[in-house]
Every structure is written in C-alpha cells, then in structure tokens.
Amino acid sequence: MKKILILMVVLSTFVFGSxxxxxxxxxxxxxxxxxxxxxxxxSYEIFSKLYLTKLSDAKLNFYLGRSAFETGHYRxxxxxxxxxxxxDSGNLRNKLExxxxxxxxxxxxxxxxxxxEVLQNPNIPQNVRTNIELYLSKVKKIQxxxxxxxxxxxxxxxxxNVNYGSLDSxxxxxxxxxxxxxxxxxxxxxxxxxxxxxxxxxxxxxxxxKNRVKLFLKYxxxxxxxxxxxxxxxxxxxxxxxxxxxxLVVGLDTLGLGDIEYLRTISLTPRFEYSHTNRFRxxxxxxxQQKDFIQTAQDxxxxxxxxxxxxxxxxxxxxxxxxxxxxxxxxRKDHGSRIDVDYDEYRxxxxxxxxxxxxxxxxxxxxxxxxxxEDYSSLFDSKRVDNGGTAAATINARVLKTLxxxxxxxxxxxxxxxxxxxxxxxxxxxGINKTF
Numbered sequence: 247m248k249k250i251l252i253l254m255v256v257l258s259t260f261v262f263g264s265x266x267x268x269x270x271x272x273x274x275x276x277x278x279x280x281x282x283x284x285x286x287x288x289s290y291e292i293f294s295k296l297y298l299t300k301l302s303d304a305k306l307n308f309y310l311g312r313s314a315f316e317t318g319h320y321r322x323x324x325x326x327x328x329x330x331x332x333x334d335s336g337n338l339r340n341k342l343e344x345x346x347x348x349x350x351x352x353x354x355x356x357x358x359x360x361x362x363e364v365l366q367n368p369n370i371p372q373n374v375r376t377n378i379e380l381y382l383s384k385v386k387k388i389q390x391x392x393x394x395x396x397x398x399x400x401x402x403x404x405x406x407n408v409n410y411g412s413l414d415s416x417x418x419x420x421x422x423x424x425x426x427x428x429x430x431x432x433x434x435x436x437x438x439x440x441x442x443x444x445x446x447x448x449x450x451x452x453x454x455x456k457n458r459v460k461l462f463l464k465y466x467x468x469x470x471x472x473x474x475x476x477x478x479x480x481x482x483x484x485x486x487x488x489x490x491x492x493x494l495v496v497g498l499d500t501l502g503l504g505d506i507e508y509l510r511t512i513s514l515t516p517r518f519e520y521s522h523t524n525r526f527r528x529x530x531x532x533x534x535q536q537k538d539f540i541q542t543a544q545d546x547x548x549x550x551x552x553x554x555x556x557x558x559x560x561x562x563x564x565x566x567x568x569x570x571x572x573x574x575x576x577x578r579k580d581h582g583s584r585i586d587v588d589y590d591e592y593r594x595x596x597x598x599x600x601x602x603x604x605x606x607x608x609x610x611x612x613x614x615x616x617x618x619x620e621d622y623s624s625l626f627d628s629k630r631v632d633n634g635g636t637a638a639a640t641i642n643a644r645v646l647k648t649l650x651x652x653x654x655x656x657x658x659x660x661x662x663x664x665x666x667x668x669x670x671x672x673x674x675x676x677g678i679n680k681t682f
Contacts, residue, residue, distance in 0.1 A: 270299055274306065284523075286316035304333040308340055308564065312524075315343065320350045336604035338364060339564030342378070349381060358385050365395065366648050366681040369599045369607045370555065371559060371567055373491070373519050373529055377677075383454050392445040397458040399438040399652075401677030403464075405430045408472050410669045417665035419625050426666060430469060436675065437463045452486035456493075457577050466658050475502035491519040497535070510538045513551075525561040530554075537577075546582030551575070566600040585621035592616050595636075604644070611638040626664045633659035642679070650679040 277292035290313035293306065300306045311326030327344040330337060339603075345360030364370065365378050379393065386393040411429035418424075439461040446454045462476040482495040497513035515534035520528045535551040555573040562568055572594050578589035595613035602608065612635075620628040638656040645651055659670040 253583055270296060272527075275505040276298075278309065281313060281516060284316075286313045289313040290317050290319065297326070301329065302333060304330050304337070307333070308337075308343075311343060311347070312642070317346055320347055323347045334564075336601050337564045338367060338370065338601050339561070342374075345378075346381070349385065354385050354388055358382065362395070362645070362681075366650075367601070368397075368642060368650065368652070368679055369601055369609055371569060371597075371599070373527065373559065376484070376491065376493070379444045379456070379484070380446070380452070380454055380484065383444040384401070389447040392443055394441070394443040396442070396682045398439045398680045398682075399436075399677060401436040401438075401652075401654075401675040403434045403436050403673055403675040404431070405434060405466075405671065406671045407669060407671030408432050408466065408469050410671070412666055413668045413670060414665060420627050421625070424666075429669075429671075432469045432472075433467045435465050436507065436677070437461070451482075454484045454486070456482045456484060458482070471504045473502075473504055476500070489521050491666070501630065507540045508544070509546040510540060511535050511551075512538075527559045529557040529559060546579065546584050548580040549577045549587050550580070551577050551642075565602070566598070568596045568599075569593050571597075583618065585623055588620035589617050591618075592622070606644075607642045609638075609642075612636070623664065628663060630662060630664045630667065632660050632662045632667060648681045652677060652679055 273292050273296055277289045277296065278287060280286075280289035280292070289309065293310040293313055297303075299308060299312050299633050307326045307329045309331065311323045314320070314323035314326060324344065324347045326339055327347060330340045331344065334340065341360060341364050345357050345364065347615060348354075348357035348360055360379050361382050365375065365382075370378075382393040382395075407429040409427060409430045412426035414426055415428070416423050416425050416542075419511075439588070441459045442456065443458075444454055444456045448454070458478075458480045460476075460478045460480070462474065464474040466472055476499070478495045478497060478499040480495050484491065484493045493516070495513075495515040497515065499509075499511040499513070500507065501509040501511075513533055513534040516530055517531040518529070522528065533553040533555075535553070537547070537549045537551060539545060539547045553575050554573060556569040557569055559567060559569040573592070575589075575591040575593070577587065577589055592628070593613060593615040595611065597609065597611050599609040600607065615634050615636075617632045622629050636658050637654065638654065640652055640654040642650050642652045654675045655672070656674075657670070657672045660668055662668045
C-alpha cells in the first residue's frame with residue numbers, strides 16, 4: 247500500500263509539473279503574439295507574470311523590457327534589460343534599449359555612457375548610428391552642450407593591382423593588337439578620420455544640426471603617383487519623428503592624386519528613412535553632385551552626377567542585421583567630346599553584419615554593378631559596357647572599450663566588352679579602430 251501511495255505522488259507531481267510547463271509555454275506564445283502585433287499592453291501583462299519562472303531566459307527578459315518601455319514602466323524595463331546584459335553581454339540591441347531607458351528615467355550620464363558604448367561599434371548600420379547621435383545630442387542639450395565624437399582607422403594594406411592593370415597581356419582593336427598595362431602591386435598605409443558634431447535645436451520637435459568632417463589618406467610604399475588625399479565637409483539638418491527620419495545634406499569634397507589636387511565637388515542629398523516595424527526599415531536618397539576637375543588636362547572630365555538609391559534593412563536579431571541596396575547612377579559631361587564621361591550605372595549590393603560575441607564581430611559584403619557608356623568608340627567599334635563584382639569580409643575584435651582590431655579581405659573583378667578595361671584585384675588590410 248505504501249509503494250502504491252508513493253507511486254501516485256510521483257505520478258501526480260509529474261503530471262502537475264508537465265501541466266504547469268505547458269501552461270507557461272502557452273502563455274509565453276500568447277504574449278509573443280501580442281508583442282509581434284505591437285499590443286505591448288497585453289504582452290506586458292503576461293511577460294511581467296512569467297519572467298520569475300524564466301529569469302535566465304534572455305529573450306523573454308528582452309521582450310519584457312521592450313513591452314515595459316513601450317507602456318511607460320521604465321524601471322521594470324531597466325531591470326529586464328540589465329538581466330539580459332548579464333546573460334548576453336554582446337547583445338547590441340539590448341545595450342541600445344537600456345540606453346534609451348536610462349534617458350527616459352533622466353539618468354543622463356548613464357544614458358550617455360551606454361549610447362557611446364554602442365556608437366563605438368563599427369558594425370552598427372549608419373541609420374542606427376544617426377539615431378544614437380540624435381539621442382546624444384538631446385542628452386548634451388540638457389547638459390547645455392553639443393555632442394562631438396571622432397573615429398580614427400589606421401591600416402596597412404596590400405593591393406595586388408594598384409593601377410587596375412588589364413586581365414590579359416594584350417587587347418584587340420580595329421587597327422590590330424596592342425599590349426596591355428601590366429598589374430602593379432604595392433603596400434600602403436591608410437588613415438581614415440571621421441569627426442561628427444550634432445546639436446539638438448528643437449524644444450518639442452525633432453530638429454538637429456549635424457556637422458561632419460571626413461579625411462582619408464593613402465600612401466603607397468613605392469607607387470607614389472597613386473597616393474590619395476581626400477577631405478569632405480558635410481553639414482546637414484535632420485528631423486526625427488517616431489516612424490521616420492529626414493535629412494538634407496550638403497557636401498563639399500576635394501580629392502588629390504599623387505602630389506596634385508585633382509577634383510573638387512559640391513553636392514546636395516535629401517535622405518529619408520521610414521520604419522515599417524521595429525526591425526524593418528526603408529532608406530532612400532537622391533544625390534546631385536557637380537564635379538570640377540582642377541587640372542587643365544582633365545577639364546573635359548567635368549560632369550553632373552545624379553544618384554538615386556533605395557535600401558531595405560532587416561534587423562535579424564539583437565546581434566545581426568542584413569541590408570540590401572539598389573542604386574542607379576547617371577553622369578553627363580559639361581562639355582567636350584570625351585567618350586569616357588557619359589555613362590549609366592546600376593548597383594545591387596547586400597551587407598550582413600553579426601556581433602557574434604561581446605568581443606568578436608564580422609561583416610560580409612557582396613555587390614554586382616553594370617556600367618554602360620553613352621558614346622561610341624571608333625577604336626573598338628562599340629560602346630563600352632562593364633560588368634563587375636565585389637566580395638569583402640571583415641572581422642573586428644575588441645581589445646579595449648574604445649579600441650578594436652580589424653582584418654579585411656576584398657576581391658574585385660570587372661569584365662568589359664573592351665578588353666583593355668577588364669581587370670581583377672584583391673586587397674588585404676589590417677589595422678585598428680579608435681573612438682574618442
């Protein structure tokens with residue numbers, strides 16, 4: 247009789263436990279449906295009752311934090327995000343949500359530190375970076391300051407084909423066969439600096455002014471004629487609303503090749519970003535640019551550049567995102583009869599980034615492009631058409647809070663109906679990224 251009684255207790259415990267787990271899973275699925283439908287009030291009511299049964303579940307705590315944030319329960323949200331941080335310290339999305347929660351709780355110093363930590367990661371997409379800059383500008387406005395930060399990249403680069411030498415040793419034209427320029431390889435030192443200042447100018451609206459200065463220098467070990475010096479100043483005005491962000495950017499650029507100033511440009515770029523959901527965004531821009539070549543010998547390269555781009559971005563997880571971009575480009579010469587100025591170009595590329603751990607991240611990039619020139623070449627008896635592809639992979643490793651190491655490999659290949667312009671090249675670079 248005693249054995250039968252013990253068996254009944256064990257069976258009832260198993261059945262009750264299974265029923266409880268089934269009930270919890272059922273409630274979890276129900277709350278998740280509310281969450282995905284943006285019914286945060288209903289999802290919060292369920293998640294706030296379930297989390298004690300799953301304190302070590304990072305996903306549940308993140309959903310609870312987001313639901314609590316959207317319903318104004320900021321201290322509950324902060325506690326949930328802090329639990330996620332302990333369970334998954336490499337979760338960039340959670341760091342961003344925690345920073346937003348600090349801001350809503352008026353813990354401005356904590357908000358600033360958290361936003362800046364996310365901003366220091368090179369793997370975040372540019373539109374997310376802009377949103378963080380806007381938050382930081384609001385923090386600084388409260389502190390009666392403007393927000394400024396700088397990023398510096400220093401790299402050593404190997405380039406297998408600095409001069410874009412042809413794939414073949416010779417090419418054919420209607421007057422016979424001519425020798426192609428052979429490939430020249432070299433090592434280079436590369437420096438990229440980016441300085442951003444942003445200031446919130448609205449009281450109740452979302453206006454801000456952004457000033458950005460970029461500098462790029464590339465110096466080859468032997469091939470000095472291919473050295474590059476590039477500088478740009480791009481002031482802009484932004485307006486941020488709940489669902490969209492609009493920006494109008496003015497660009498002033500100068501480019502030097504070798505030891506001479508080669509090109510100056512001025513551009514105007516309206517840009518618009520729309521959030522369909524918390525994870526899915528559309529980004530588009532139109533760019534008009536006027537190119538002015540400085541050297542007299544290149545005067546007939548002056549052109550008007552038109553660019554229209556559309557991007558779809560999907561946040562796959564708190565650690566990763568994918569973005570597809572399609573771009574149409576048209577250039578038309580100001581004057582002259584050169585046949586290598588007027589062209590139409592189409593580009594399709596995809597970027598995938600993943601923060602695997604708190605220390606390591608990767609970014610993958612692939613692109614296809616097609617460029618068709620407008621003017622007929624009597625030498626080749628055709629109009630030039632180029633088809634090209636690019637593949638690149640980058641690995642980042644954090645060694646200090648504001649210092650990262652990176653390795654990048656890139657392969658480019660272009661096939662042209664005019665053999666002279668077909669080439670391939672690969673570049674390998676290694677360096678550091680520092681944020682100030």
